[in-house]
Amino acid sequence: MSDTADTADTADTAAGEPLLQAHGLTKTFRVPRSASGSTRLHALDGVDLTVRRGETLGLVGESGCGKSTLARVLLMLERPDAGTVRYDGVDPFALRGKPLLAWRRRVQMVFQDPFASLNPRLSAGELIAEPWRSHPDLVPRPERERRVHELLEMVGLRPGDARRHPQEFSGGQRQRIGIARALALNPEVIVCDEPVSALDLSVQAQVLNVLTDLQAELGVAYVFISHDLPVVRHVADRVAVMYLGRMVESGPAEEVFTAPRHPYTASLLSAAPRPPAERGDGRERRIVLSGEVPSPTDPPSGCRFRTRCWKAEEVCADRLPADEPAPDAPQHLAACHLPLEPAGGGARR
Missing domain, CATH: 3.40.50.300 (P-loop containing nucleotide triphosphate hydrolases)
Structure with missing residues (x-):
C-alpha cells in the first residue's frame, strides 16, 4: 500500500x-x-x-x-x-x-496573497523544497526532485513547472504552488x-x-x-x-x-x-x-x-x-x- x-x-x-x-x-x-x-x-x-x-x-x-x-x-x-x-x-x-x-x-499556512507570499527569485521547485532546508530528515536529498514533482501534480500543475518562477504563473497557479509548499512537510x-x-x-x-x-x-x-x-x-x-x-x-x-x-x-x-x-x-x-x-x-x-x-x-x-x-x-x-x-x-x- x-x-x-x-x-x-x-x-x-x-x-x-x-x-x-x-x-x-x-x-x-x-x-x-x-x-x-x-x-x-x-x-x-x-x-x-x-x-x-x-x-x-x-x-x-x-x-x-x-x-x-x-x-x-x-x-x-x-x-x-x-x-x-x-x-x-x-x-x-x-x-x-x-x-x-x-x-x-x-501546522502550516496558505497565505492570502499569492503574489506577495512567493519569493520571485526562486523557482516553483525551489519554493516547494525550501521547507526541507529546516527539516532535512523529512525527504532525503536524492528524493526531493521526485517529491516536488509529486506535489506539483497533486495541486494540478505539471512536473515541468518546477523550473518556472512565480511571475510566469497566473494568480490561481501561484496559490497552487503555495498549497504545495504547505503540503511539503506533511x-x-x-x-x-x-x-x-x-x-x-x-x-x-x-x-x-x-x-x-x-x-x-x-x-x-x-x-x-x-x-x-x-x-x-x-x-x-x-x-x-x-x-x-x-x-x-x-x-x-x-x-x-x-x-x-x-x-x-x-x-x-x-x-x-x-x-x-x-x-x-x-x-x-x-x-x-x-x-x-x-x-x-x-x-x-x-x-x-x-x-x-x-x-x-x-x-x-x-x-x-x-x-x-x-x-x-x-x-x-x-x-x-x-x-x-x-x-x-x-x-x-
Whole structure:
C-alpha cells in the first residue's frame, strides 16, 4: 500500500477526534493612546476553539474581529497573554529545540496573497523544497526532485513547472504552488487565511476544489478564514463566528447557516447573497445594524455586540454571556443572553 493510502486510512480512522484545541485565549497589543485613554487593543478575549482531525473549520467575522490574530496564535507566531493551546494534548508553547521544530511540521499556512507570499527569485521547485532546508530528515536529498514533482501534480500543475518562477504563473497557479509548499512537510492542520479572496471567481472554484480533493486524499484539517460566507458554507464542516475578539457562535455549518442563534450571525447571513432556491417568498429583509462598530481599545461591557443589537436588554450590559447549546443541537453554541429562535427568526426582521 502507498504512503498516501496509509495516510488516508489513518486519517479516516481518527476523523472527528479533537486535534488542535484552544481555551480562553486572550491577546492584547500596545497601541498609541486612544480617545478613551486606553493603550491596549483587545484582539482576543477568552476565545475557545477546537479543530478536529480531517475537518474544515470555517472562521468568519468582519475585519478587525481577531481572526488573523487567532490564526497567528495557533501557528505560534504570537504568544497569548492568557489561555492555553493543546495539540494532541501537548502545549506547543512549552516545547523547545528539536521537539518544537518537529511540531512546526504539523501546522502550516496558505497565505492570502499569492503574489506577495512567493519569493520571485526562486523557482516553483525551489519554493516547494525550501521547507526541507529546516527539516532535512523529512525527504532525503536524492528524493526531493521526485517529491516536488509529486506535489506539483497533486495541486494540478505539471512536473515541468518546477523550473518556472512565480511571475510566469497566473494568480490561481501561484496559490497552487503555495498549497504545495504547505503540503511539503506533511502537515495535519493547514491554516488558510483568505486563500481565494485575491482570485477571480472561476479560479476560486478551482483552488477550492484542489483543497477539497487534498483533504479527501490526505485527511488534512483546515482552519479556513474568510469573509465570503457562501464559500465558507461550501467548504466548511463547522463554522465559528467572531465579533470584537470573542467567539459568538459555533456549530455544524448547515445548522449555523440555516438557523443562526446569535443576532450578529443572523445579520451577517442576511447580507450574504443566496441562491434563488433559498430566497423563500421574498419577504426576508436584510438586517441593517445601527451604531458604530466599537473600538477594540474600548470594548463594551458585557456582551460585545449589545451596542448594535436590536434584542439588547439590561442583562446584556451586566455580564458576558456564556456559550449555550441549542435545545435540539448540543454542538450548536451561541454566546447570547437572548438567542434567536432555532428556526432563525432573527433573519426575518
